Amino acid sequence: MKNITKHIKKLNILIIAITLFSCSEDFLSPAPTSALNAATFFETEADLEAALVNMYDGIQGVNSTQSNDNHAIQVEFYLTEMRSDNTRTKSSEGEAAQFESYSIESTNGIVDDYYRSFYNVIFRANTVLAHLDVATSENLAKIEGEAKFIRAYAYFNLVRLYGDLPLVTSVISPVDTDIQFTRVATSTIYDLIETDLSTAIGGLDNSSKLRGSKAAAQALLAKVYLTQGANYTEAQQLCEAAMGSGFTLEPNFKDVFYSELNNEIIFAIGYQEDSDDSQNFSAEWLNAVGRTSGVNYTTSDVRTALDALGGNRTLYSYRVDTDQPTQFQVVKYLPEDDDALGITSNVTDRTKAGNDWIVLRYADVLLMHVEAIMAGGNDTSVQAALDSFELVRLRAGLTADADGTITKQELLDERRVELAFENHRLFDLIRFGEAQNILSAFSTATGGSFNATDLLLPIPQREINLSLGQLTQNQGYN
Amino acid sequence: MKNKFKNIIWLPVFALLAFTIQSCEDQFEPAGANSKADETPPMASFSYSQGQGDGEVWKDYSFANLSTSATTYVWEFEGGATSSDVDPTFTFPGEGLFMVTLTASDALGVDSVFSETIEVVEPEIPNAIVPEILEPSFEDNSLADGSGDGRDSWRNSALGGVIQITSSPVQNGSQAAKFPSAADRIAYQELTVSPNSDYILTYYYTLKTNNSGSVTVSVLAEGGHADLASALAAKIVDFEGSDQTSSSDYVQVNIPFNTGAQSVISILITNQGEEARVDNFSIAAQ
Numbered sequence: 221m222k223n224i225t226k227h228i229k230k231l232n233i234l235i236i237a238i239t240l241f242s243c244s245e246d247f248l249s250p251a252p253t254s255a256l257n258a259a260t261f262f263e264t265e266a267d268l269e270a271a272l273v274n275m276y277d278g279i280q281g282v283n284s285t286q287s288n289d290n291h292a293i294q295v296e297f298y299l300t301e302m303r304s305d306n307t308r309t310k311s312s313e314g315e316a317a318q319f320e321s322y323s324i325e326s327t328n329g330i331v332d333d334y335y336r337s338f339y340n341v342i343f344r345a346n347t348v349l350a351h352l353d354v355a356t357s358e359n360l361a362k363i364e365g366e367a368k369f370i371r372a373y374a375y376f377n378l379v380r381l382y383g384d385l386p387l388v389t390s391v392i393s394p395v396d397t398d399i400q401f402t403r404v405a406t407s408t409i410y411d412l413i414e415t416d417l418s419t420a421i422g423g424l425d426n427s428s429k430l431r432g433s434k435a436a437a438q439a440l441l442a443k444v445y446l447t448q449g450a451n452y453t454e455a456q457q458l459c460e461a462a463m464g465s466g467f468t469l470e471p472n473f474k475d476v477f478y479s480e481l482n483n484e485i486i487f488a489i490g491y492q493e494d495s496d497d498s499q500n501f502s503a504e505w506l507n508a509v510g511r512t513s514g515v516n517y518t519t520s521d522v523r524t525a526l527d528a529l530g531g532n533r534t535l536y537s538y539r540v541d542t543d544q545p546t547q548f549q550v551v552k553y554l555p556e557d558d559d560a561l562g563i564t565s566n567v568t569d570r571t572k573a574g575n576d577w578i579v580l581r582y583a584d585v586l587l588m589h590v591e592a593i594m595a596g597g598n599d600t601s602v603q604a605a606l607d608s609f610e611l612v613r614l615r616a617g618l619t620a621d622a623d624g625t626i627t628k629q630e631l632l633d634e635r636r637v638e639l640a641f642e643n644h645r646l647f648d649l650i651r652f653g654e655a656q657n658i659l660s661a662f663s664t665a666t667g668g669s670f671n672a673t674d675l676l677l678p679i680p681q682r683e684i685n686l687s688l689g690q691l692t693q694n695q696g697y698n
Numbered sequence: 699m700k701n702k703f704k705n706i707i708w709l710p711v712f713a714l715l716a717f718t719i720q721s722c723e724d725q726f727e728p729a730g731a732n733s734k735a736d737e738t739p740p741m742a743s744f745s746y747s748q749g750q751g752d753g754e755v756w757k758d759y760s761f762a763n764l765s766t767s768a769t770t771y772v773w774e775f776e777g778g779a780t781s782s783d784v785d786p787t788f789t790f791p792g793e794g795l796f797m798v799t800l801t802a803s804d805a806l807g808v809d810s811v812f813s814e815t816i817e818v819v820e821p822e823i824p825n826a827i828v829p830e831i832l833e834p835s836f837e838d839n840s841l842a843d844g845s846g847d848g849r850d851s852w853r854n855s856a857l858g859g860v861i862q863i864t865s866s867p868v869q870n871g872s873q874a875a876k877f878p879s880a881a882d883r884i885a886y887q888e889l890t891v892s893p894n895s896d897y898i899l900t901y902y903y904t905l906k907t908n909n910s911g912s913v914t915v916s917v918l919a920e921g922g923h924a925d926l927a928s929a930l931a932a933k934i935v936d937f938e939g940s941d942q943t944s945s946s947d948y949v950q951v952n953i954p955f956n957t958g959a960q961s962v963i964s965i966l967i968t969n970q971g972e973e974a975r976v977d978n979f980s981i982a983a984q
Contacts, residue, residue, distance in 0.1 A: 453893045456959035592959075593894050597823070598752055602894040604958060628751065653750050656760045660785065672745075672762030672785040695743075695764045 310514030332680035365423025369432030401687035493574025531616035740768035742812035768802035858884030896984035911972025
């Protein structure tokens with residue numbers, strides 16, 4: 221007993237000693253000398269370069285089947301193509317099937333995945349912008365332009381999917397709940413997007429397809445204007461500026477997808493096969509190769525359109541699922557060989573595919589050019605529009621517009637078959653004012669429950685819970 | 699110990715009694731007086747969009763139901779038609795003002811009514827803007843407010859000196875523009891136009907015949923030009939007139955052009971080598 225008391229006394233002295241030492245700040249928060257941290261990281265432009273690359277890493281997403289990881293653009297097809305009349309799940313299973321039936325729950329994990337992924341991308345862009353002071357004057361405009369291009373791109377995706385959004389324009393901490401959980405009007409979000417893209421156009425050049433470029437910012441700003449149904453003349457000028465930047469259509473449609481970084485690509489998210497920088501969406505689109513039994517399978521609706529209007533694009537758009545011949549898969553972005561189509565892939569593990577995701581390509585800009593000239597009208601016969609339209613049609617093995625007048629319906633159809641399964645269809649329908657008509661008819665035919673409020677996704681319930689109810693939910697969701 | 703036991707026995711008895719009395723009270727309360735209010739009553743709301751397309755599609759309206767906490771809906775369209783769809787479409791008979799009323803109800807029978815009067819208008823295909831060229835014939839006092847020296851609308855000192863005015867020969871009115879042979883004077887004017895539209899610019903010129911020379915009228919993209927070289931680089935179309943058959947007879951020129959992605963264009967007149975006169979501008983949309 222006595223011994224123990226002695227030991228306790230010794231221990232007390234030790235505790236006192238530790239307490240005394242701990243008063244020194246260095247002891248509590250020593251600056252690591254061999255590792256980087258947020259407070260000391262940004263010292264040179266090379267650190268900013270790493271932060272820029274980090275933005276693309278965020279968009280790329282993690283190749284995993286863990287629901288808690290940010291998969292970013294790898295799950296975008298669920299929220300866009302599978303919510304349009306283009307694709308569906310193969311087996312109508314699980315939360316993935318909520319999209320095609322328009323019965324999306326606010327607890328849907330994919331809805332949450334995309335939301336938090338792209339706010340994380342915004343955080344990464346804001347991190348760059350917060351440390352522009354270490355940039356050299358020579359590169360300042362380019363670095364700022366690149367970060368603002370990515371921030372605008374992320375907000376543009378989010379605002380079209382979720383509507384009013386929290387506006388985060390700086391690096392915030394968890395206690396900044398008012399910024400994090402106050403939704404501002406879409407018009408305010410669009411103001412930021414337009415300002416950011418204008419800055420990007422001024423600061424960037426066309427030196428990369430895998431990073432933000434001037435042409436990408438021009439094309440994106442044109443799409444932003446078209447989406448708002450405003451500034452059609454500016455949109456046309458932006459398209460023409462991007463069109464005059466050296467991009468050309470690939471003569472063979474297949475090469476758009478199987479010849480990476482080809483002449484048609486304006487902006488793509490790069491992936492590297494069999495590595496940590498690979499993607500798994502290509503595998504998910506196959507029959508039980510990825511985690512699902514098969515998603516983003518084509519609808520009969522889109523196959524009818526492709527058969528009628530696709531020209532030689534149809535062959536490289538969908539194919540029979542040989543394991544289940546009543547089903548049809550997407551051909552774009554295949555992670556495997558298809559001898560019949562002459563497609564080869566050098567990936568070993570199909571769930572670690574290297575196919576880049578195309579965000580903007582020249583054909584999209586040409587068709588936006590037609591749309592800008594149409595300027596919200598029902599048709600156009602302007603020669604410049606006919607010329608752009610003809611380029612896309614000729615590459616598809618078709619002829620120019622027969623009667624010299626491109627109608628809105630013809631343009632919408634052309635976009636559908638040219639850009640099928642590239643996550644454009646839903647946004648096109650909304651932009652053309654046809655979403656409610658077409659999707660309610662489609663939903664009726666396929667047994668879904670489409671309502672007008674399904675044109676926006678729910679704000680993820682997880683965010684609403686974190687906000688303690690401060691974040692409001694979109695109409696039509698609980 | 700005995701006391702404690704006593705207490706234990708009595709506690710449930712009292713409790714039971716208390717509950718019984720309470721529940722009796724509830725039973726004899728008038729119905730609804732103590733019931734819960736409908737904490738989420740319906741709130742009716744909707745938006746709508748006009749059909750876009752050829753023919754009569756403009757009469758077709760799609761309605762988007764934005765009601766909350768409701769389960770059944772009744773839509774009433776002025777004229778007597780009704781619908782119980784969530785998001786109905788309706789074809790109006792024609793142009794006019796029509797009241798649309800949405801009654802949203804929940805399962806408790808609580809209603810909310812929202813009405814809006816919709817103005818149905820057939821969209822007009824906008825005609826191309828016909829721009830107004832100011833002081834087109836270089837006449838004095840021809841501006842809207844009765845002022846002007848015939849060339850006030852044509853000045854741009856960053857591009858060149860101001861033109862002179864001649865009274866003979868003229869093609870129209872009593873004055874025309876004169877560009878001396880030194881070729882250091884210009885005329886410049888900005889016009890608001892419709893993009894992607896065809897126009898024809900018409901004017902008349904004549905050249906003196908002592909030296910070989912010409913007069914050029916250029917149509918430039920955009921406005922705000924402040925440098926001659928970059929202004930000429932922005933040209934959409936130009937015409938160099940070099941007909942020196944007669945120094946007193948005017949020659950008519952028609953320049954057709956398409957405005958492309960421009961909502962503002964500029965006219966720039968320069969001359970080369972010999973004194974030139976220009977008169978009577980007009981522009982027409984095709």
